[in-house]
Amino acid sequence: MTQTIKTQVAIIGGGPAGMLLSILLHREGIDSVVIERATRDHVLSRIRAGVLEWSTVELLRRAGVGERMDREGHVHNGTRVAWKGEHHMMIDSHKYADRQFMAYGQTYITEDLYAEMDRLGGEVHHDAEDVVLHELTDRSYVTFKRGGEDYRVDCAFIAGCDGFHGVSRQSIPDSVQKNFEKVYPFGWLGVMSETPPLDDLWYVQHERGFALASQRSPMLSRYYVQCPIDDKIEDWSDDRFWEELKGRFPPDIAKQIVTGPSIEKSIAPLRSFVSEPMRYGNLFLAGDAAHIVPPTGAKGLNLAASDVYYLWRALVTHFHENSNALIDRYSEAALARVWKTERFSWWLTNLLHVFPDQSPFETRTQEAELDSIAHSETGLAWLSEQYAGFPIEDWG
Template sequence: MHTTVGIVGGGPAGLLLARLLHRVGVDCVVLESMTRAHVERRQRAGMLEQGTVEALRAAGAAHRLDVEGLVHHGIELRFDRTRHHIDFPALTGGRTVTVYAQTEIVKDLIALQLAHGPRLLFEARALAVERPDSGAPVVRFLREGREETLVCEWAVGCDGSHGIARDAFPAAAVRTYTHDYPYSWLGVLADVPPSCDELVYARHERGFALHSMRSPKVSRLYLQVPNGTKAEDWPDDRVWDELDARFAVDGDWTLRRGPITAKSVTPMRSQVHEPMRHGRLLLAGDAAHIVPPTGAKGLNLAVSDVRILAAGFAELHATGSARILDQYSELSLQRVWQATRFSYDMTRMLHAQPDGDAFDHRMQLARLRRITASRHAAAELAANYTGLPLPL
């Protein structure tokens, strides 16, 4: 099998890249190791920067998003039993964010790709990317019990942090920066309308809490828990009681309770893989970087990688110039490190530190009070949250 761009991984990064390439006439093939049903069930992020929404529209994949997506004009910070609204449009010149589950984005992109192309192969497990420093990289993959090869002019690894694409980078040419956080998130889905109009980030002495949503009828909530926590250690009543305690404010506000339909525990980690290109193999999304979910950057970083890649392949196809592709790693990493810094700052500011003392506690409060009292500080948070511009 031959193609121009071989894409390893059928998550949002790989699928969006395929759609954008298809619309400018660049041939590609997507290899996804799991079944369609599995891919469409994976629960992931749901907060989209404005640039991510624009990229989905450019791919022709925003019909349901524009109808069902929930546009948010800010977030709420809670601490010391007080509520503080951060007004994104007022601070950023009109920029907003949109709640639309990654699961739904994947469904939309798969439906488009199966109806109109390019080729998308499910249950095609990539084994290795070979000869990335040649003019014809080869992706070996297993499908229906037989090993096959995909010969391409370029290969793009969108196969996540446990994928095989980045294994093709020479060890001597790679550096990986990692930071593990001393806590995790217990996340729950509940069949209950959200108790808020916008996301609530709550700092509490007992630990961080986040109130989000998936739709007007489904709430998504998170609690900071110790590493090693098991979801079954948290019965439903314990979850709701702890959320009540951490979201508590002086004033009229009530946390709605309802049936919890799913629970999971997510460890918190930052990781950046440098460089993001070796020869004709390029990495995008979680294959190259991971951030804690506090800053809502994981999916959005993947999309920004894809937007740069799509611009590079479009330029190459139209003019024969690889100028953008040659700068891809440097361009993407500029945004990656800023998002990593923002996610780190948000995480450190809002989470109770297991090894912290009274000084750490006061420093967190000082940062929060600065943001809620200073338009300049609030604007910096809003600019990062709604998405920094692409370095193109």
């Protein structure tokens, strides 16, 4: 026998986007059910980004999940960039854009969201199999299997927050959907270590490839080096990683890096991807289900948060004011910010990485562009504004 659940919004995906949306809706008295294909332990163990734009910080606070973030997160005024082994500059988002950002790991955000969902008594179905979205332009419903039982969720709207490989985007007809994609010919080898991070976040352009120093907590560091896309984890011992990372940093910064055993190591491919539209009938895409950015600009989670903001406001306006004005504008509003952010992440990726067929001429032009930005107040202001994140329109 099929168990039938009735709700106002069915949310596909129990990651940060889906959970944040559910909590925000709950605070407005709007019912939702979250359906997640993975186990709760798996979702909570994912290692992801950790740089939050200030609009994301404020949205998390608005959802009531900012207490731990404000206590443990590290507020920054900007990010540093190094090139040619000696040149440094500051992307000073506080000075030029009047916005700070916060280093706080996505794993912690997910833990905070789940703790709040538990407190609110929210409904989350993990281990969901065979998830199918039905009647997207009529009386929509979702079916899935869990624990050997069949479920049906009747709803007014479906929020597809289930990532790049999820079922939500795949449920939109090919005749309606347009996909735009660029795949980059390299990856990022990331290492997590229980070592004190550098005081600042660092981006490094080097002739052997890009490098990055990030942080998750006062005793948890996250570092990356650009590597060939076909490299394997087994190719990279801890010793080799630390030697390569420090070799790419300017000597005065490299000597400040504290090394130690890796507690997590992974290689991530890089791609830019956008799917249009982000709405089809009663289905709305949000986060990685609709778009992917290369991690260079630290925009993935922040874009997901802005999607959630737009969708949350649209649903509140629909249910509380009986108006579809924001529902009808959702895809347009979200995509306007998505494409600006995609362009910035693509540009920064091209500026800081070494491509397999890159010529010495192209390397010199990268260095010259960094030099020109560093010596221009206008250039520094533009870069800082872009890095700080584009404003989220306040729909009231």
